[in-house]
Amino acid sequence: MWRHIASNAVTFLVVGLFLLGGVVLWGKSEYVSEGPLEQAICVQVQRGSNMRQVSQELEAQGAVTSPAIFRMGADYEDKSSRLKAGSFLVQPGTSMQGIVDVVTQGGASTCGTEVVYRVGVNRVSVQVRELDPVTNRFVERAEFTPGAEEAPEAYEELSTKADTRFRVALAEGVTSWQVVEALKQVDQLTGSVDEIPAEGSLAPDSYEVRPGDDRDALIARMEAAQEVLLAAAFEARDPDLPISTPEELLILASIIEKETGVAAEREQVASVFVNRLNQGMRLQTDPTVIYGVTEGKGVLGRGLRRSELRAETPWNTYVIDGLPPTPIANPGRASLMAAAQPAETDFVFFVADGTGGHAFAETLDEHNANVAKWRKIEAERGAEAAGNASTGGN
Structure with missing residues (x-):
């Protein structure tokens, strides 16, 4: 009798392990397979969010079939703790594994609202725009000249959103004096610039900034970038x-x-x-x-x-x-x-x-x-x- 019971128990255990293995394989397949998303979306991850909240938002937007598998996959890959705040573009058909990579790797927003302070040779302007995830093109919401025009409502509204991205874009050919004068108009930055940087020492580029960043620190980033470019050009001369x-x-x-x-x-x-x-x-x-x-x-x-x-x-x-x-x-x-x-x-x-x-x-x-x-x-x-x-x- 006991031998019969033991034999049945072993049988049930084998069947259970077999079923469990099948479930694991199915879950893994679901995690890495093409996702159900038909149109690109912009996923917003608020500061302090966790994978549970993100998975529920993804399910609501039709990007994942199972929030539980999404979370388990992120845990298995040891990526749950790497979740980044920001706005992230998710393309159609992206797998759950792909979405986990999107929201944990870069840390820089790839969609949503952005405010760009453009420092041009002839003009400084502020552009407020949003990325349309379907067309992958930015739609301009407002543009104005700081110091000369009153900031529009769209700027006042969107510049205070937690997920808004800010950039300072320097055009090629601007002078160092122009850069410093323009940075004074960037109300998201703090601190003062005591000296005009040496002419030619700032790399024209687009620099992501965060509210509260120091102006001198941003200039130091520009100088460091130009040093790298100049060294590479001189080496290749x-x-x-x-x-x-x-x-x-x-x-x-x-x-x-x-x-x-x-x-x-x-x-x-x-x-x-x-x-x-x-x-x-x-x-x-x-x-x-x-x-x-x-x-x-x-x-x-x-x-x-x-x-x-x-x-x-x-x-x-x-x-x-x-x-x-x-x-x-x-x-x-x-x-x-x-x-x-x-x-x-x-x-x-x-x-x-x-x-x-x-x-x-x-x-x-x-x-x-x-x-x-x-x-x-x-x-x-x-x-x-x-x-x-x-x-x-x-």
Whole structure:
């Protein structure tokens, strides 16, 4: 009798273990298989949330089939304690395992509301926008100029949300003075900046910030990023460049940055300046003259006067030989690399061509012909503008 009972118990145990193994395999399959989500969603994880709350929210949005399996999978992979606060984009069909990775790995929001403080060469603006998870495109909610316009309701409303992401975006070619003045307008930051950073020392990029971050600390991040970019460019420089120090490379890159906004011609612009340096010619570039007038404090807002082109400032490359003593702006990665690896050309002249780019020339005669073409374009545009003004633009 006891032998019969023991035999049955063993049988039940084997069957139970078999069923349990099947359940485990099924659960694992559910955890790693394609999820039920048909459209992308933005999952918001509040500070202090746990996996139970997140799994319930995911179930409500149709992203997981079983909150329990979601939590058990996160526990098994030892990721439950790594949950990050923020807003995270979950793509259609993402598995539960994939969603766990999304909400535990990066820590940087990938969707939801963001406020971007854009520091441009000609303007500082604040843009409030939201990512539409379905189209994966940002929808602008508001834009304004801080200090000149009153903040709109959308900014007042969304900038106080716990999951709103804040970024400070520096455009290529801004000056250090412009950056500092702009950071004063970022009301999410704290602290003051006692000194203007060295010109050229800040990397144009997008920097995520949090309310309460210190302005000096943010500038230190920008400086550290530029040091890395400059070191990499200097290391990769062509061996026969007339450039002997990283500072000289930074100065040349800043001039390239201010001379052209056309990415495809940066290396050609760089070649002109390198060829001039090699031939002992003066650089004769207007942006350096402008910097001598403004010293980076704002935009000149008008054409250069003949007296300014002749003025003896440390940056006037119509007067001085070689490079100016400092950069004239903060160059980006592309201009640094263009300065380090210019195109191989015989160009020593260039002038605007009317398309936003430049016409390049090897000889003075070719250059004078290009200048004549540009003057004709200028005259035609001036006449057209005058005609529009006289007719009210009709």
